[in-house]
Amino acid sequence: MKIFRAWVFPLAVWALIPLFLAADKLRAWSYIPPVIIALVLAAWVAWHRQQSQSFSAWFRNPDTQLPPLAGGLWEETFADGYHWRRDQEARQRQLSAQILQLRDALQAMPDVVVLMDERGQLVWVNPSGIRLLQLQWPDDVGKPLAFWLRTPDLRAFLSGDGPSSMQLSAPADNQIQLEGVRYPLADAGALVIFRDVTRIRQLEQVRQDFVANVSHELRSPLTVVRGFLENLLDGPLADDEEVGSQLYLMEQQTLRMQSLVEDLLSLARMEAAEAEPERCDTVLISALVMSLLDTLKLSITEKNLQVYTELDNSLGIFAEQVDLTSILRNLLENAIKYTPAGRSITVRWTQEPDGLRLLVQDTGDGIAAEHLQRITERFYRVDKGRSRRMGGTGLGLAIVRHAVERYHGHLDVRSKIGEGSTFIAQFPPSLARKATESADIVIKRS
Structure with a gap:
């Protein structure tokens, strides 16, 4: 109020003096109160406006x-x-300090960190990215990342329309293998991180080579042992109750070892490389399913199982028959093994908008949710005691997954306790082949 008294009141007094003189001369004293009120309001508004402008400035x-x-x-x-x-200001200083800490952490990372805008153009990259991707900072800011990394499917990967991850060789050194993962951001941009997986791939190759070599070395001795056991079982020693039972047990374990070696060799072959087009042909899944069901008919009959099939009789797939046979045999044997007597199994082969779909569904006890992520790992067993009684090598689902991924597909496992499990092998639509002009859905029950 000191400012108000300093200049508003004197101004009002000097403004009223002429008013009083004029009113006395014109004898218009009745207009004095409204005029005074108006002047006071005007002075009040002017003061508040002056304070508002001062605050704004x-x-x-x-x-x-x-x-x-x-x-x-x-x-x-x-x-x-x-x-x-x-x-x-305190919050701004704190936020700036956190941004600097985050920037320092990202710059110290050995992984490549790239920030892109919604158009796929470079916004920021850490020193590892500048070194491995051979970028020029800051000259390359605003340029599309796909301009430097001329890799198939890279544009689809960076835009989010392709696979969630991809592998490529570093432009700075072809011996360095990078694995990229894209993380979309809320502002329509994306954060892409490329990890150096060279050492991991080398160790994986060593493991694959070791398993393949050991399996090859075991195949011949096991064949010899089995041949001698068959000769002994055909001779007089088999008539001895004690010796015969021991020979029979040895033969069963030899067969199990041979099965394990064959599965390891199949898995090593599928892990080694992608399918070669020159070795692929059109495989009719419907005919392959019926052939395998006929082979497994004894096991199906012993458990009195109902097998429902829904097969597109004209739909084929461009692949190696040995891979499709491995996929179907393992899925069918797994379904028969874990489906209780008197229940049913369903097999479907259809073409969907997103690709080819092979479904094998059982009505067994189901798999708990915590096991679904690891069910396709090598030698992983949900119930070790039960699996040991039922036999098997523990490699069946691992073979299925690798065989499907060999054709850029994926294996989806769904299960509910008490209702059973569903295994869905999804293949790209580009592998579809038609055997006839018209599609024929064959639904059978055995």
Whole structure:
């Protein structure tokens, strides 16, 4: 109020003097009160406007620290604005410090970290990315990342329309293998991280070579042992109750070892490389399913199982028959093994909008959710005791997964306790082949 008294009251007094003189001369004293009220209101509005402009000028100027002097309600307003500015400046300093820490952490990472905008153009890259991707910083800012990495499917990967991850060789050194993962951001941009997986791939190759070599070395001795056991079982020693039972047990274990070796060799072959087009041909899944069901008819009959098939009789797939046979045999044997007597198994082969779909569904006890992520790993067993009694090598589903992925497909496993499990092998639509002009869905029950 000191400012108000300093200049508003004197101005009002000097403005009223001419008014009183004119009113006395014109004898218009009745107009004096409204005029006084109007002048007071005008002075009040002018004062508040001056305070508002002063507050706005101070608030908008980041260089000013303390607020100017004010009176009345504006004193409290200036004080609140001053405290708010101090809080915002403290938060800004804290946020800036966190951004610097994050930037330092990203710059120290050995992985390649790339920030892109919604158009796929480069926004920021850490030193590892500059070194491995051979980028020029900051000259390459605003340029599309696909301009440097001329890799198939890279544009689809960077835009989010392709696979969630991909592998490529580093432009700086072809011996360095990078695996990229794309993370979409809320502002329509994306964060792409490329990890150096060279050492992991080398160790994986060593493991594959070791398993393949050991399996090959075991195949011949096992064949010899089995041949001698068959000769002994055909001779007089088999008539001895004690010796015959031991020979029979040895033969069964030899067969199990041979089965394990064959599965390891199949798995090593599928892991070694993708399918070669020159070795592929059109495989009719419907005919292959019926052939395998006929082979497994004894096991199906012993458990009195109902097998429902829904097969597109004209739909084929361009692949190696040995791979499709491995997929179907393992899925069917698994379904028969874990489906209780008197229940049913369903097999479907159809073409969907997103590709080819092979479904094998059982009505067994089901698989708990915590096991679904690992069910296709080598030698992984949900119930080790039960699996040991039922036999098997523990490699069946691993073979299925690798065989499907060999053709850029994926294996989906769904299960509910008490209802059974469903295994869905999804293949790209580009592998579809038609055996006849018209599609024929064959539904059979055995």
